[in-house]
Amino acid sequence: MRTGQHRFVAGFLLVPVALYLIFVIWPYIQTFGYSLTDWKGQSQTFKFVGLDNYKALIHDDVFMEAIWHNILFLIFIPVITILLALFFAFMVNAGGRSKAGGVQGVAGSKFYKIVYFFPQVLSLAIVAVLFNAVYRSDGGGLLNGVLIKIHLVDPNNPVEWLNEPNMVLWALLAAVVWHGVGFYLVLFSAAMQSIPRDVYEAALIDGASRNQSFFRITLPLLWDTVQTAWVYLGIVAMDMFVLVSSMTQNMGAYGGGPDHHSDVMSTVMMRNFEYFGKSGYACAMGVVMLLLTLVLSVVMLRATRRDRVEF
């Protein structure tokens, strides 16, 4: 009976595990292999160069700067998205004025929930098009247009949002947050709804304010969900390829400008891989990205570990 059960389980697992091995694990191994060669990307002839690509990587200022940009995103995207999503989720679920009936969201909370979710149904490519229109560098851009109307910006010198070294990363960040908040709001809402109402009511009776009930009750009970959100957003921050490559000043290919101020690891990698024909070198970047992502996931999960509250 036991062996039959094992066979049954193995039968189900065989296909997905095989697919995973062939399409995920095997390419990783291949990539590592290519990263030790001078592969130029368009044929199967190349020489083994040992760790030369990795040595060159350390001296590649553009790639090193790109890592810092990813780290910056890694800090700010999750923090801002999660804080905003938590705030909104609390307001639509438990932030309303308390009536005799107990705890509820602010007026119109159902409507808000739907509206906040809108951006999430757009693909990133469309988000890029939308925000290109928002940040457009002449009077035709939404931001510039409004600022010119209220005389904050000189129509002859509009702000080139995406062509300002100190602004471009924040401009991208705003687009990511706008796109992401809705999803996490829904995620947190669902988690909040599973928190028993009587806990809140008990707190209310004890005279807890909104702030207190949020920090003492909601947040601790949501911690698992926040942790999951953090990991997902971390992956978004390590990527950023779509927005950078389709919104920023062109550095040969895949955006990254001005002067590499918005380059992230993935855009530098793709530029080397396709445009410069330094594919082996790009594979070394890929391996570094993989390692960094793994290390960060582990650190993140460890750092946010808390005791689970049962309810």
Added chain:
Amino acid sequence: MGSTSAENRDAQGVGRRDLIKRSAALGLVTVPTMSFLAACASGGGDDSSGGDADKGTASKTNPFGAKKGSKLDVVVFKGGYGDDYAKAWEASFKKSNGITSTHTGTQEITGKLQPRFNAGNPPDIVDDSGAQQIKIDVLYKNGQLLDLAAVLDAPSVDDPSKKVRDTLIAGTLDPGVQEGKVVALNYIYTVWGLWYSGKLFKEKGWTAPKTWDDFLAVCQQAKKAGIGGLAHQGKYPYYINVAIMDLIAKKGGIDAVKAIDNLDSKAFVGSDAAQAGVEAIYEVVEKGLLMSGTNGLTHIESQTRWNQYQAAFITCGSWLENEQLKQTPADFEMTFLPMPLLDGSKMPFEAIRAGSGEPFIIPAKAGNLPGAKEFMRRMLSKEWSTSFAKEANSLTILKDGVDASVKLRPGTQSTVEASKAAGDNTFRYLYPDWYSEMDTSIQNASNELMAKRIQPKEWLKRCQAAVDKQAKDPASKKNRHE
């Protein structure tokens, strides 16, 4: 004569294509970090050479022995020029040679072809263009390109007493040269420079400037009239380099061009021409003569603003008209203007950057090499060149290659006249085809210059650093602009 990367992409009238492609195609790549790794990996592949299995008997009208009834795998970049011209060719090829073609029109050249090149089963002939082209230098270094000498030395379709090579406009093969061999046929004839609206100039009473001072004067008048002087497609700094590098070439003569292509240690720093060229452009920036916001606009946004009479001039290649067909008012009178002259220039005003773009290649491992060669030979016949002009509204590198019955649009017509006036006074940079990385660094420097974040002196330093870095690569010794 040289082409630049963006130009290859643009030479095909890439405009609209680029915009859609850059936004939409990038959307397809919406993958988390780790899937990039997978992009690196490829399947194995054999390195066997191309096939002559489809070889028939060679004859005078069929010099390569393309076999009747065989199949040809054609992949065409479907951008601003569409792919109707290729379909017309394929129909004609079936009639004349009895060879049926499999037609693929796509914008995703890299995505579709990289796996095939790696696996050793590439198509037979490829129009390798667009933002997602596989760079020619990269393909060449991978040993994937057929030396096109056989096609070029074959008898021409129109006049069998002549070699194909001798029916082409002088210098148009150059950009397809890698290490002395022609490996890509850049099919479209392109000129680069400034463009203006004949209607706007008439209305305002401006005359097309021949010197840089006159150019600045028109820009000043434009500013007074409430519009911009010079527009450029800032998001892609390739375009402003058309203006900067043209000024340098005309000021310093062909020697200045060669100094850059041949990675001279005084290509930029220590070159009077380079200094004069970049300072001239910077004057436009400093005096506020740029179209407002132009530094951050895409090529389509910028060109459309110019079509709406928001700037006097714009820099571009001759694909501009085709790219802007829909946005151009009927009475716009799009007109080409050679780059105005700085004082003491070595080239005359009429001199223009001219050359060819839209590289067609035959993979070395193509399955039907005789068929592919015959197809390319026919591309260089008057019949096919005319059908290209009709379908894609552009000139080809075939001398006198358009039947008189085809009426050209005003912009294209003005480039024909400018080419005639230029005569042999044409030049072209080759470094963008040879050194993608150096080109990128120069474009980057120009972007900083236009945003006033660096001064001309720093621009020269950065460009020279890019040249010096490239010169250290031993592979660069093999390229030489003679």
